[in-house]
Amino acid sequence: MPWIPARPLRSPVTVGAVVAAALAAGLLAAPGSATAAEVRIHDIQGGTRISPLAGKKVADVPGTVTAIRAFGSSRGFWVQDAKPDRDQATSEGIFVFTGSKTPAVTVGDSVLVSGRAAEYYPGGASAGLQSVTEIIQPEWTIVSSGNPLPAAFRLNSSTVPDRYAPTAQDAPTAQDADGGSIEALPLRPRSYALDRYESLEGMRTQVSDARVVGASSEFNELWVTAEPHRNRTERGGTLYASYRDQNGGRVKVASLIPFAERPFPKADVGDELDGITAGPLDYDQFGGYELQATALGERHDNGLEREKTRKQAESELSVATYNVENLSPKDSTAKFERLAEAVVANLASPDVIALEEVQDDNGPTNDKVVSAGDTLKKLTAAIAAAGGPSYSWRQIDPADDQDGGQPGGNIRVAFLFNPERVSFTDVAGGDATTPVTPVRGEDGEVTLSANPGRIDPANQAWQNSRKPLAARFTFRGEPVFVVANHFNSKGGDQGLDSRFQPPARTSETQRIAQATAVNSWVKSLLALDPKAGVVVAGDINDFDFSPALKTLTSDGALTDLVTRLPRNERYGYVFNGNSQVLDHVLTSPAIRRADYDIVHINAEFADQASDHDPQVLRIRP
Template sequence: MSRSRSRSRVLLAATAAAGTIAAIALAPTANATSSTDVVVNEVYGGGGNSGATLKNDFIELHNNGSTPVDLSSWSVQYISAAPGATTTWQVTPLTGAIAPGGSYLVQEAAGTGGTDSLPTPDATGAVNMSGTAGTVALVTSQTALTCKTTADCAADGSIHDLVGYGTAIVHEGSADAPATSNTTSDSRNASSADTDQNGTDFSAGTPSPANSSSVPTSPTPTPSSSDSGTPTPTPTATPGPLRIHDIQGTSWVSPHNGDSVTNVPGIVTALRTTGSKGFWIQDPNPDANPATSEGVFVYTSSAPTVAVGDSVLVSAKVSDYYQLASGDTLSTTSNLSVTELATPTVTVLSSGNALPAPIVLSAANVPDTYAPDLGGANIESTPITPARSVLDYYESIEGMRVEADNARVVGPSDQYGEQYVTVKPTEAVTYRGGSELLAENATPSGRLEVVADNGSNPEVSVGDTFTGATVGTIDYSQYGGYVLAASSLGTVQAGNLAPVAAKPTTSSKQLSIATYNVENLAPGDAATKYQKLASGIVTNLAKPDIIALEEVQDNSGATDDGTVAADQTINKLTAAIVAAGGPQYSYRSIDPVNDKDGGQPGGNIRVVLLFNDARVSFVDKGASTVNRSTTSTQVVSNGGNPDLTLSPGRIDPTNPVWNSSRKPLVAEFAFGGKTVFVIANHFDAKLGDQSQDGRFQFPAQSSALQRSGQAQVEHDFIQHILDIKKKADVVVLGDLNDYQFSPALASLRTGTSDGTGPAILTDLITTLPVNEQYTYDYEGVSEVLDHILTAPGITDPVYQVVHVNSEYANQTSDHDPQVVQFRP
């Protein structure tokens, strides 16, 4: 799986968090055990502000227990809604005790306005609380807290109770208590019960401070609602000053990123009830600017209780969220962001409203250019220009309803229920129905990821069709760029794509050689994987005489225990081939130095040569005592013919171009009295390259330089063979992890990265019709990673790509094998 990125996530993790806020909301709640005695009962930060009646901020406690609680070593503490690196908790020490069923009033800072003083406080501090959003903690010590995330605060045993309100990062449960104002506080609902869900335990209403002398009363707040609690209809609520198109703006990052917004109107168009939970809203009254989207995702973290068709007002914090891969930072990630409304308060105005009509995607409105060439610059530094590229266009309709009609599948379903379709059915069509990569940075513009927003998996393969309308919203995922999050999928019409079977050799004098990446094959893999690989070798590859295998793991698989031998893995496969009706293959391999050849950590993947010694003889060269892992085989002249000092051997294995990468395995075979040189490869992977779907365009391919170096070293080795015998039979094959038009393949063929040197090899993939030039399907793009190249001495080769894996939902490997037949 040389092109695959590591995936560990829930469905559509590109929206699995709304920045830091959303990521924290999924963590354990602070004070996970509900308080049965003293709780924070009311918080108010608008004291003395414009329009306020009360002069001071306050925090009110309540004792739900049946016995007094001594507070003399306790404190209440406050931190801002979005604490930074230097932000600290502000501490107000408490004194005395709180009676059973009683209240306790903590007076905080005064503003310049207000007309009424608080009741006599039981404790006094000088904390200037926010009037709209913040976090208050009741702590059983008077030492300042250090936690700044929900997860860290949950782990602090000194926190007895905690309330985050508005858009606070730190809160209990799946959502904050409602945002407050200069005239409203947040009070715990009737009975003062604590369920550790700030979003449902508290409501906003008129401040009602009570001290220890007060007769306990139940606050009577004005009803409000929070993100995942049941929205409370408030017919008198009115839209705020901003619309969705104002929030999305004409830039890639929202002009209001980080701002709190109030009463943004929209119609609920779709729900996401699995993975990253939330819902989409869209404004039915768009502006006239095609660059500004009218849709946005509202991240709730728990199952939303709004319904499709609800007309809502959403107050929330705007967050442009970037999903970061391992090692990424906000400055280095090549992923684009998703604009979301996080930690929302939702008011439902009406239900059963008509949804905005979806945009029907087709060649008529989706641009022909997938991404603009910006010389590697960040596309976010440019304005959204919908007609410029596919990336621009989908950004301009991010979060809006779209429709793809009779969409043909060009990338099969994976285990996450992701698949790819084309909205341009005549674009770059392969002979089996995929969408082909025809040049560097030429991603087919009709390609679009589709994922059902309910998490279902349709298990479709290339050539299948979603007939009728597939309707949903435009989202973004780091695993495949823009995605149609489908509320409804078209009916699947099977294309019944048949696996390819190679034509067997027509003469006993023809030698057949194949290459097959078996995707991290290990002894612990299911017997069915071995059986399917064996069946493919016997039936679809027609029992090749020689097979170069890539990604064969050691005997302990991915366990990093120092094991490097792979005889158990190989013997299990060869036994499965015999059981499938094939020959008993012999093999040659060189164990790598532990953890030096890249691939899955601990797996020690390597290339292996299987051969049918009833048809072909392996020519062993070199002493058995030689350390072939680190010793280079050399080309020498033997009576005017090229010969190897080590067979099997490695080509210059200590050269830095092979660092953390597989080393080529070179061998001599004898067939019909002729010598055939076979070089099996697995070049450096594309992992670490910037995304074709990301913000840097065109994306940097940091791995390309190493592959070009590897190709050059191998070219020079082959040149030595041909210098001795011009028409020597040389076959170079394997997973080269690059395209037929790449600098690496040019270097391998000609010794120059631009391909201007004399060619000593023919890349057989280029001899096929253009619509057949692919060996792999990467995120809906049919492309070439695997190659067989032959030297000029090999004439009239019969070459076939055997499509049995990459186009299918149920794959044995992610690569398709190939085979060449020729007469030495």
């Protein structure tokens, strides 16, 4: 999981700076005035993503107030023209930005608005996101009140196109897309989902009986789909299974209804919002197009349950991976208890557990502390108290502030193991900077130069990222090598809804290099013993169809077990309404008889102990 700081309600980037940047890029005309009699909302919105009037003053723009945002530093109201034109590409709605002042209007007011047309980029112009066309520095006159609202546009499988965004083949020149900005391209709402949403920016929009595909968050948001049958997972989510199919029906839902009047629903994936959910369509820097609900459907609980995997047989070795999300002694006792309960009840007390995101002993306090003994002691004690085994642990402290993650947290991977089921022989020499290598021991068996030890820690592939930890365990007299991983995050990548299409995945380069290093290390071990049992597990931070996973599995050194699951079960993480796989378990050719399970206990639920689902592998004799 990428570390994400607390989010502001409004980006500090000024509208003036955005307009200046757009002027410099040649996207806007120089500021001036537009003839008041000619200007309606669809004239401001225009037929592309950038207003043809951005930077210009507009006067007496007519519209009906459809919704009001009366909180935070991004207050204002939405207006929509009751007399639309016939061009589907031009939105009839717009946001009137009043800053920190609550606007003195009422839903249903017919108003004439004057101000300046502008483009606002949530997150800043350099973030690569879409812009929101607004009227800033507004003044308005209320003409009448109590007017009916324009009918809401219905989002469904018929109105949301299958194709997500323009590509180079659809652009006038390859420069306009294929990784370039699509802002200047004419909107084609019947052809592309992103264009459909942009053509509805600021307009009343609705979904009916919408299935939840991203659980409610602490920010009182959730994700629904307008295409309930598209790429449906076995538990009611929407599967992200290809770069070619981004699931365009996903829409985020927030609420403009006062909490005291209507608390935001706590919904899990697979639940439904029965009835109509409607409001103006906005754009948000943390997820793209967002329906700001003035009418919110009733939550229908579809009874999603947390899974439990079966207990390993006496003759089976079980290996699990679990991202415990920045775990430190500063976390609540309740979090430790929930993680412990999951290990015992949901994962059936695996023999070996590869943990990711174990923080140091004082968590995000940014000092020289790097040890994690207190963190692991508290976790293993909680597991024992929950009725699990008395786990031992092994890990290597990182160099201070060198492994990325939350500043000061010094996250690392670590192993828990049940000494009643597996044995571990320590070999000195493993530290933050010394590489571990497979070697042949005096008895002829393949072992490790240090146990545990870090794989190629000086490699630039691991800069500001967690280093893999390799260890040799023995189960029923047979060695098994386990590598715990936490590859670099997707932080810095452009979002699926970016104005640059296709979006750049800049973080991918480092993961490919990391995959190359792990793949090479595994092949060096297999060169010494082709029959060695090797398990590579952890948070790879990438999809089963990604170049990083293709690199990890190259030359047949490893098999990604996710690919052996039915297609609708290949996920353990939910991001922006897409159910996807980031965590993986991979095995060497010698491990032929294996039972693999992604145990869904977190990612689909509003109430989470971690944002990742754990995984369990059972190796059969």
